[in-house]
Amino acid sequence: MKPIIEVKLLEKSFKNRKALQNISFEVYPGEILCFLGPNGAGKSTTINILSTALRYDRGEILFQGEKVGANAARFKRQLGIVPQDLAIYEEITAEQNVKFFASLYGLRGQELQRRADEALAFVGLSERKRDKPRTFSGGMKRRLNIACAIAHKPQVIIMDEPTVGIDPQSRNHILESIVRLKEQGASIIYTTHYMEEVEEISTRIVIIDHGRIIADGTKESLKECLEEEKLYEIDVENTIGLNEDELYRIDGVKRVQVGENHIRVTTLKGIENLDRIIHTLIHAGMRIQNMATSSASLEMVFLKLTGRTLRN
Numbered sequence: 001m002k003p004i005i006e007v008k009l010l011e012k013s014f015k016n017r018k019a020l021q022n023i024s025f026e027v028y029p030g031e032i033l034c035f036l037g038p039n040g041a042g043k044s045t046t047i048n049i050l051s052t053a054l055r056y057d058r059g060e061i062l063f064q065g066e067k068v069g070a071n072a073a074r075f076k077r078q079l080g081i082v083p084q085d086l087a088i089y090e091e092i093t094a095e096q097n098v099k100f101f102a103s104l105y106g107l108r109g110q111e112l113q114r115r116a117d118e119a120l121a122f123v124g125l126s127e128r129k130r131d132k133p134r135t136f137s138g139g140m141k142r143r144l145n146i147a148c149a150i151a152h153k154p155q156v157i158i159m160d161e162p163t164v165g166i167d168p169q170s171r172n173h174i175l176e177s178i179v180r181l182k183e184q185g186a187s188i189i190y191t192t193h194y195m196e197e198v199e200e201i202s203t204r205i206v207i208i209d210h211g212r213i214i215a216d217g218t219k220e221s222l223k224e225c226l227e228e229e230k231l232y233e234i235d236v237e238n239t240i241g242l243n244e245d246e247l248y249r250i251d252g253v254k255r256v257q258v259g260e261n262h263i264r265v266t267t268l269k270g271i272e273n274l275d276r277i278i279h280t281l282i283h284a285g286m287r288i289q290n291m292a293t294s295s296a297s298l299e300m301v302f303l304k305l306t307g308r309t310l311r312n
């Protein structure tokens with residue numbers, strides 16, 4: 001299958017600070033490509049460039065095999081953008097909002113009405129279409145934001161953290177609608193901090209850190225790198241007095257991460273070392289309160305690749 005978008009060696013600096021370095025990836029039709037990365041990793045910069053809202057210094061973006069530069073107008077018509085901050089007008093009705101944004105893509109008359117109705121039904125807001133968004137919950141506003149971005153039926157939909165700070169019901173609604181958009185053939189580029197969302201909806205994942213892509217693959221392929229490892233999550237009263245080196249000296253221990261009252265130890269599966277880990281912690285004066293073992297998760301992939309958790 002041919003990619004709908006190809007991004008090649010993208011670079012972007014803000015003053016002297018490099019925000020993106022050698023970013024290359026493809027987007028295929030009918031996929032949900034999740035961008036995962038901590039604050040400041042470069043996710044928004046990447047998708048703002050893709051949205052044509054931000055210039056880049058070097059690199060190339062192709063849409064259906066052709067450079068975007070000369071075809072920017074054609075490309076923009078096929079983009080639906082759901083920004084991180086709500087982009088709706090509070091003082092006009094939900095329907096008027098959707099019609100306004102869809103009209104920017106050239107829709108008029110009956111077609112405009114039909115598409116607006118479809119988009120509002122799609123996000124579950126048909127019954128509230130004559131109401132103004134100022135009377136909506138945060139989740140409903142987010143859904144309206146999505147309706148505004150998809151009414152013109154774009155081939156590529158870019159969503160920047162569309163579920164931040166909303167109730168679980170709206171969140172589920174949004175995730176379900178994203179999967180339906182994919183099933184209808186759209187390509188969705190989705191950024192999030194929430195690992196669970198990535199587990200739930202992604203067909204492919206790009207992990208970005210410090211402005212570079214450090215992994216690109218399906219959930220399954222990314223987790224393969226962890227087949228040999230397991231993770232101990234240990235809660236303690238506090239970690240004052242713990243020397244990480246003592247844990248690293250234990251056979252099989254690969255990574256240690258120490259928080260205020262939490263310790264994560266990644267260790268090789270084949271080596272029985274739990275008794276030594278516990279002994280070392282007790283010897284250092286730790287009061288263990290809880291312990292759990294995890295097998296491969298995206299959080300662990302992220303930890304392995306970056307040495308950090310996604311949400312510190």
Ligand SMILES: Nc1ncnc2c1ncn2[C@@H]1O[C@H](COP(=O)(O)OP(=O)(O)OP(=O)(O)O)[C@@H](O)[C@H]1O
Binds near residue numbers: 014039042043044
């Ligand atoms: N307009 C700007 N001016 C200066 N620096 C910027 C600007 N926008 C982003 N940056 C810097 O570029 C880097 C990447 O930021 P970006 O917003 O893309 O990260 P992010 O992964 O989207 O983070 P978040 O999850 O917090 O949105 C950061 O170091 C940020 O401080």
